Amino acid sequence: MAQIRSESRVNFAIPAQSVRSAMDAFAQQTGIEVVYPFDRVRGMRTRPAFGLMTPEQALHQLLAGTGLKATRTRTGGIALSLVTQASLTNAAVPAMAYGAAGAADTLADAEASSPRAGASEQSSPIIVTGTRSTNRTVADSLAPIDVLSSQDLKASGKQSVRDLLGTLVPSINVSNGGAGASFAVKTLSLRGLSGDQLLVLVNGKRRHNSANIFINGSTQNGQSPPDLDLIPGNAVAHIEVLRDGASAQYGSDAIAGVINVILKDDTSGSMTTTGGLTWDGGGEQMRTQIDKGFTFGDGAIIHLTAEGYVQNNTRRSNLNTGRFYAYEGELYSATSGTADPREATVNRDVNRAGQPGAVGGNVSYNLVVPTGSGEFYSFATGSKRHANGWLTYRFPDASNNLSDIFPNGYTPHLHIYDTDYQVTAGFRGDGPAGIHYDLSSSYAADRVRFRETTTLNVSMGPDSPTDIYIGTLKNSQWTSNLDLSKEVSLGLAEPLQIAAGAEYRRDGFGIEAGEEASYIDGGYVSTTGAQAGTLRTAGSQGVTGFPTDSAGDWHRNAWSAYLDLEQTLAPGVDVALAGRHEDYSDFGTTNTGKASLRIEPVHGFALRGTASTGFRAPTLQQEHYSSASTISVTVDGVSQLLPVQALPVDSEAAIALGASPLKPEKSTNFSAGFVFTALPGFSLTADAYQITIKDRILLSSTLTGTTVMAVLAEAGITNSAGGFYFSNAADTRTRGLDVVATYRQELGGLGTATFNLSANFNKTVFTHVDEAPAELTAAGLVLIGRDRQGDYTKGTPRDKFIASVLWEKGPAAVNLRATRYGKVTAVNSSSAAYDAVIDPKVLFDLDVSYALTDQIKVAVGANNLFNTYPNELPTNLQYYGFSKYNAYSPYGVSGGFYYARLSFDF
Structure with missing residues (x-):
């Protein structure tokens, strides 16, 4: 078999815009045979974001891992050079095998000699995120990008795309905690910012947000980001994470x-x-996934995916230490007296905090159909999910119980039913004058239905139902895009890449009212018992239903246009400029820009930096969401269970408390770093960044007291002890550093080892906080208190380190990973004395796999191998033992998870 040595260099021209003709030219002019089965060529031919691959793109993919590098010459040809001491004899080429002309090598022979999972990842793959170029790789990107393969997902043991990202990317943290309906919203934080300050794309197209809102959570209060759990994990070819501002x-x-x-x-x-x-028991999980691609017609291909899963609840609470029954002969509110004899023998194992249960399924398809000079494409995902969780326990003689119905007290059981889909279709190809076009449209809808069982509206007295429909949230998004791109030769090292386009988007949000029993005030006052003479709380316990005056549908339109330029000025000097104009129907226009520079003064070492402005429009949920939830509110350092109302900024009550219309956040992003790849098998990147955000959209601290109660009562809200609303009341600055190092070492007869060490250092501070509105100042209240500021300054780890080693030998593989999470603090609203700290912890994950045959593989593993937990909350913050662990934990509160996996490839 032929070898190309390091001094070899071959030039050849690319005469046609197809992979097959390019490969034929390559074979003819180099004397190297190219062997390719048709279906695998089709599998490589498509680039989801930009359409058909050019021959140069195909060469970059085909040469990945061979030691060969393809670069464009000034004459328009392609130069091949050997940049590492590798030969075509043992190259890992996933789609084609190379051999000397006339040799009897086959693709099967090449596959048999190729390394197993992970080999192709050692090359620098072509990226489609953050660039309009058609052949830019991770190594020569102008901004930091992480690429996670499908093998990363399989070997991680994680059960969802969201958890995979939080496990493998140090600058990403997962929010696991939330009260009320918030437990069903899965959020990510990139570089310490909020979940909805991170854009999610699928195949380069905007992904819709969840209809639900993280209203009673921890670090992500007020967010309604895209839910990555609704994308089938086995549908993913790879994931690209751009760690840089990209609004322009x-x-x-x-x-x-x-x-x-x-x-x-x-x-x-x-x-x-x-x-x-x-x-520690509970939390059983089972997930079955199946996917397969098919060819049909004249080169069309479709890949189908389905997965189903079930996840059981965990219980991570302490015994309930509260007083269950009233003192004999006294009201329940009495502070002394003779204890009810039942108090001594009552079952105190009634708290049920922990991981929610879930059962559901996701499906998807990805379709490509050639149409002459271009192709029609379409892809979609669809999901159904039923999540459930237990809220806080209600005592038998408390005012929020009716002992005639629940003589031993009760725990509201919240059920959330999510129906979600997104469908995208479009055409892309090459038009006149060498202009590449991509015309697409995407429609998405998410519908979240709420129901509570074992609950009460105690204001209805004995007539209250115990199974109550709470209401429904709806979210829709229709997005249409036209993207155009063209290469223009200016006589420089490479052609100028010009991209321009336009987008139209229509967002929708709606609230459907719950049944009357979920929100009415029945006016019930008991005449006997421990609550004699007490007016009971209105609305369903746990989560109050959406009343008719909160229901409605809201929409807005937005259109935008952008221009993007990328140019290699000289070998090793790349620049990029981007600009975007946006026009929203509800708050006006905004303009953003970005400039990037990459300089490689010597081969294997490059400097890169970006400067950009950005924005984020307030979501329709943040503008219009309205509901009350019973949450733990700290009063005099003690947690109490009280209903609190979310107030839309244009509502009567919010305006009376000083609210004003929301406007978009504005950001300025600077980053600078370097890339080092000069040593064989080793790469190192480091990128420092600063992100300032002006007019940041924050949920206020919980507003309570007589003034607030009077305002709520004037607005007809009688079932809440307080309220909160959104505002643009603060500016923040986030600074940090990302470091990623990778080393791959051949161990001879002992196999291959790949080492990764990555880290993120991050700090957010508030540079300005508006004075509280006069209405709040007069009542002695603050709008953005120390608890809300603490969510963003201390609620995520200040630093995070990930160290891993992947060892592979023949059919066996071992993946060991250690993750250190820095200190996290849940900041109390009233006093530092009640802050709850999570000390730095190191968690270990292990995955051991063995390929029984070329198609069948078995694996066992553990996430959080040594069953590490976060710190327990101080007793006075546990609400009688319900919240045993700190919900701000970036790795959850359920401890170690241990699994087995069986996979079959066909």
């Missing part, structure tokens, strides 16, 4: 960066079943 390139929400999920578009097939449970 993609529009609203890209302040922190972009996650682009690329779906499979090949003919591969697999079936995987994973099952496991937690060390």
